[in-house]
Amino acid sequence: MHFAEPLALRSGASIRAYDLSYETYGQLNAAKSNAVLICHALNASHHVAGVYLDDSGQVKPRSEGWWDNMIGPGKPLDTDRFFVIGVNNLGSCFGSTGPMQTNPDTGAVYGADFPVVTVQDWVNAQARLLDALGIQTLAAVMGGSLGGMQTLSWTLQYPERVRHALVIASAPNLTAENIAFNEVARRAIVTDPDFHGVHFYRYGVLPKRGLRIARMIGHITYLSDDVMNEKFGRQLRRSADASADGAAPYKYSTQEVEFEIESYLRYQGDKFAEYFDANTYLLITRALDYFDPASEFGGDLSRALAKASAKFLLVSFTTDWRFSPARSREIVKALLANQRDVSYAEIDAPHGHDAFLLDDPRYMGVVRSYFESKVTV
């Protein structure tokens, strides 16, 4: 969808014109009352559900939407009942206007000229998409992690347009530690010589070293210590060579892979560096850092959330140390202080922050029953 009207950004800058990539699933009903908007997190896209087919009608490998376990016919968010919209955020690298694309004002790639965008800017851009689709009110907005922040921001920026908000594995702002991890990732990218002070597109190179490090750090914070120990532990890469007495047959090398966890992280880093845009990584981590609705209210989250009129479901996961249950409880408490209708589930899942993307039956059950019992169309 092309938008020809400029979008004023929170930074004071504006984008003159832009495109948003989006996908929809299910049918918008006649009353236009069954639309659910899905907000994505750091490295995801508008492709939230379903698969892509190739020219011969075969399913493309690994083309499942990132929340395909959650969204589809008969799934917890049932597309037989709801019209679901996935949208790629401004500044991302999956089709919506972002730093890799051409700046219409200059005819050159945006690169460093792409303005810093915030959660609020994304929500404003998403609202325009809904305008263009003729949807005034959303049955629900839903997102995990950074997507949960957008969901929360929707209830504050457009309270009259959101009936339900599903905020999953999220937080009212980043802690110092969260910001710290983002900053290390950004420094890894920015100090990669192939970043060329943001102008790497011109040089035909990618700051892959930095992206790899950024992704490896990210992955550590997405998983719990427990699940890492269970999946990888201290297992060596080539367990077939294990000596008979059980002693570790180390290679005694600082650079070769010794442990399975190293192999896993390197693989994740390499894969990510092939497809993700470095400037997008900087922009999106910064949007995370900046999000803090309470800051305009002297840090008082209850006052900040007074504007919200939606009904809420919050879900957190016990082993999520990136956005711990305590952070979700802050939001719950602030909403209750405003006498809002809030459901809250704390799921005892071992998978850390990643749990919001996984198939825990209790988690899926909570979302399913919320949509079935509370969200009318």
Place this chain on the structure above:
Amino acid sequence: MHFAEPLALRSGASIRAYDLSYETYGQLNAAKSNAVLICHALNASHHVAGVYLDDSGQVKPRSEGWWDNMIGPGKPLDTDRFFVIGVNNLGSCFGSTGPMQTNPDTGAVYGADFPVVTVQDWVNAQARLLDALGIQTLAAVMGGSLGGMQTLSWTLQYPERVRHALVIASAPNLTAENIAFNEVARRAIVTDPDFHGVHFYRYGVLPKRGLRIARMIGHITYLSDDVMNEKFGRQLRRSADASADGAAPYKYSTQEVEFEIESYLRYQGDKFAEYFDANTYLLITRALDYFDPASEFGGDLSRALAKASAKFLLVSFTTDWRFSPARSREIVKALLANQRDVSYAEIDAPHGHDAFLLDDPRYMGVVRSYFESKVTV
């Protein structure tokens, strides 16, 4: 101290000759029964206590030993009573033979030729230093973090030479998450183009980008989320500019410092990259990864620790998520299974892993009373 005899290493390699830098504090008694060996962690040295003076007899700025709060006359480890030895480990970069120094076999800088060293190798080298000093039995070995691992290894490699072992903020091995953080730090160093495949000394450059990232990651894991929030929170770098309505006066930049925590981490990274050797960082993090005394006993730590005959004090800190109290309790449990004499203190300190270097009065009190009441000379 120069050692002319080759040291056989666990990897199968050996070092033909080497030097160890060490310092001593207090007086060795006639019976040579009051010696306490201090083992250092990742980035520390033999300079554990006291200060250095310049030529005019003035105290050099920032020359305090890294455990000066713990060790000295009248301090918890009282040098009026004990003869304390600090030693820089093989492969480190503070005077002992390491990758920055000349390989006598080739006349060139060791660099990549410096062999991978393990905790066990360090302990063997330290034992030779004690031989040279004429000390057969240590009143105690003491160390925090990686230093605690060396302490534990002393009780297994030379049980008859250690009367007391003080293992502080340590662990019986690294978890997958611990290894993961080490691996990201190593990849940041190794993929820095200025690393030149380990040969950076020849090029007159240092892989400072990688070292900075490594140190930033390290710092995050040394601190607790709580203490980071207390010290830095979401405080902006230039709070003087805060706007009147309390809204955050962001710069809207992905590369400039916005938050205090970013400034702190960048400063720590820059400082570290100036003085620490990149190859040493690789070697020492690998020694951490490899340490796992239970591995030769099918993972059974109780069996692994059966050899130890020392009396033990273990200390952990509640907010230490790098080496959590649960890891110390594993050691305590395994020692108790062997009917060993074990004291254990779990200190409710907010400072994370760094607490072992800080001045918590309960922590200092525990160590003081252990030395006073249990460690005879």
